[in-house]
Amino acid sequence: MDSTNNKYSRRSFLSKSALGAGAFAAAPFTGAGKGLEQAVNKTKKYSRPSDLEITDLKVGYIRGGSHLFVKIYTNQDIVGHGEGADAVRGTDQLVLGWGRRLQGRNPLDVHRLYYEIRRSGVFGGAQSGMYLAALAAVETALWDLAGKALEVPVYQLLGGKFRDRVRVYMDTALYQSSQPSPEEFAQSAQKAVDYNMTAVKFDLDQANDPARWDRYNWTASQGEIERMYAQMMAAREQVGPDVDICADMHGRYDLPSAKKIARKMEPVNLMWLEDPIPAENPEAYKYIQEETTTPLCTGENLYLAHDFRELFEIGAVDMIMPDLQKAGGLGEGQRIANLAQLYYIPFAPHMVSSYLGAMATAHVCASVPNFMIMEWQIYFHEDPMFKEIVSWDGDQMVDEDGYLPVSDQPGIGVEINEEGMRKYATEGYPFFE
Structure with missing residues (x-):
């Protein structure tokens, strides 16, 4: 872990407080007083949160620029870490500009800073897309900073937690580009179960399917539909009725095809x-x-709670899956979940980021009552x-039951390892310079 992670090298809070060392020194210490003195001495002491100021913001990109990592620095040597995904290519100048704007500001004003940046971009694309995905990384880093400054995990800042761990489903990364057979679907489903997962997801859209019209x-041909059904039924037969299975079509079919496929998948x-x-x-x-x-789910390409409102109002979906590293960040993710709760819709966030993004998302999942399940990637287990x-503290990510324990460490509980990431840096993009 790099040296910027020294979260506790700050001036004493008590030295700046009216109840500081001078006040305790003036009191005659009896036996009880000595106990209080010992307790104070054992307590970690920090500068006042009101004195916290942002001094710098730096960015790094990996995976061809599709994953943005942000570090926000402060005058008290606390560093916040955040991540944005997918819609972040080419956003470095945008994010660095926000960093200059944030200098001298108190990162504890998370909602205010987020709102100011959003409002300033009303005519610059702040309603969706790259603007919000990049802003999600900055907003997440602010939450991480706030949690570290106040010595609480992010879920506590979001109002507390309903659960200590969140259930996850495994995206198998069995991509249709390789035209996998039903037998490969069955094998991948079993591999997920072998990783202690209780739910698994597969992709169904296949651009190079020989049965496609073009x-x-x-419009899906009957051959495509039969191929999808054979693949999914092979997975079901392999793992039995007690493992949950999802299918992703990536929005690549038309309405009559979707109706046919949804009905075909009912068994x-x-x-x-x-x-x-x-x-x-x-x-x-x-x-x-x-x-x-067949239950319907959508949301990974929607942004802000505004985009989800009509889906809920007309009863168009059974569950929603915003990607918090795209949709606007952790605060916006909680707003989306709370809006869904008004319509009794489960919250099942999409998540294709690193373990930092996964844990950040888990804090939101822990903080809302209608959480259902969160996406988890097989590459966490297979790609070093x-x-x-x-x-992060510890070595295991998910537990033996297929759940992700929510970190109780201050902030998110997972940080960027800058030196470990360096060899994966994207050429032509800044890397924490």
Whole structure:
């Protein structure tokens, strides 16, 4: 872990307080007083949070620029860490500009700083896309800073927790580009169970399926539909009825195809069918839902609570899956979950980031009553990069029951390992310079 993670090298809080060392020295210490003195001496002492100021912001990118990592520095040697994903390529100048704007500000004003940056970009794309995905990384780093400054985990800042650990499902990364067979679906489902998972997800869209009419037509042929069904049923038969299975179509089909596929999947008993059509037309989702018992889920390409409102109001989906590293950050993720709760909709966030993003998302999952399940990636187990680029206390990520324990450390509980990440840095992008 790099040297900037020395979170406790700050001036004594008590030396600046009216109840500081001078006040205690003036009191005659009896036996009880000595006990109080000993307790004070054993307590970690910090500068007053009101004196905290942001001094710098630095960024680093990996995975071709599709993953943005942010570090925010302060005058008390506390460093906040955050991550944005997918829609962040080419955002370095935008984020560094926000960093200059944040200098001298108190990072504990998380909502205020987030709102100011959002409001300033009303005519610069602050409603969705790259602006919000990049802002999510900055906002997450502010939460991390606030938790460290106040010596509490982020879930406590979000109002406390409903649960100590969050259930996760494994994305198998069995990508359709390789045209996997039903037998490979069965093997991947079993591998997830071998990793102690109780739920697993597969991709169904396949651009190079020989049965496709062409690469541009969104209508699924009957051959494609039969291929999807055979793959998913093989997975179901392998793991049995007690393991939850989801299917992702990445919004790459049209309405009649989505209706057919949703009905075809009913015997598989899916936990959900994800993004059978693009998410921007809530009424189209309503049409699908009216014709199937297969639950529908969407949300990874929606931004802010505003984008989810109509889905809830017309009853278009069964659960929602915002990506908190894209949708605007942790505070916005909680607002989306709370809005969903008003309509009795489960919250099942999408998550394709590092373990830092996973733990940040888990704090939000712990803080809301309607949490259902969170996405987890098989590459956390099989690609060493994902352990090299972060630092945290402990060695195991998920427990033996397929749950992610929520960190009780101050802040998020996972930090960027700058030296470990350096060899994966994206050429042409800044790297914490």
